[in-house]
Amino acid sequence: MTILKSVKWFFEDKLGKVQHYFEVKKCKRLYPDYEDNERNIRSLKHIWGIHSWDDLSGKNSNLYSMNDIGITYDRKNKLYMLGIETHYMFKNLNGECTYLKDLFNAFTTFMDENGYSKECRFPLFCGTPTLINSAESIEELYTNFKLFVLGYCAAYEGGI
Known part of the structure; x- marks a missing residue:
């Protein structure tokens, strides 16, 4: 029984490596800036992040690390997406x-x-007044998070 499991794991490992090889080739063709590393997974690219205090990876912030914000x-x-640890x-x-x-x-x-502008204005006219954690630009993402933090703290610190 253990020999069969070992053979099965061997072939699953080889199949996984072949699948990964073709996935990387496809991503490099679709996305010229794609690199086969922990900052890229398929169409996703890690831009920036701050490690959580309890991240034990010992690596820079990436898609696999535990980040307080990323x-x-x-x-x-x-789209740019913002994630925060809650x-x-x-x-x-x-x-x-x-x-x-x-x-x-x-x-x-x-x-x-x-060098990103922090002056991106929230479009109230035909806007979406909700917390949005994705945007077409980092500036817009920053503004969405700024509105959330200021609003959250004003609502709860001021006793509203």
Whole structure:
């Protein structure tokens, strides 16, 4: 029985490697900036992120690491997506707001260091007044997150 399992795992491993090879070739053909590494998975590309304090990977922020905040670009849909870690428990709402503001400040630093404008205006006319974590530009993504953090903290810190 164990010999059969070993043979099965051997062939599954080989098949997986062949599938990965063709997947990488396809992605390189579709996306000229594609590289076979932890910053790229199919159409997704890791743009930026801040490690969670409990990430044990020992690597820079990537698609596989645990990040408190991260930006991923979906090449297929041409959208930037923002992800934030929300599995932390805080003693009070002030702790939550401090955490969100720290993430926002890190995002602001990223914007400044990379020359992105922070003046993208939220389009109220025919806009969508909800939290949106994907956008067609990093500037728009930044504005969406800014509105969320400021609104969240104003609502809960001010006792609304």
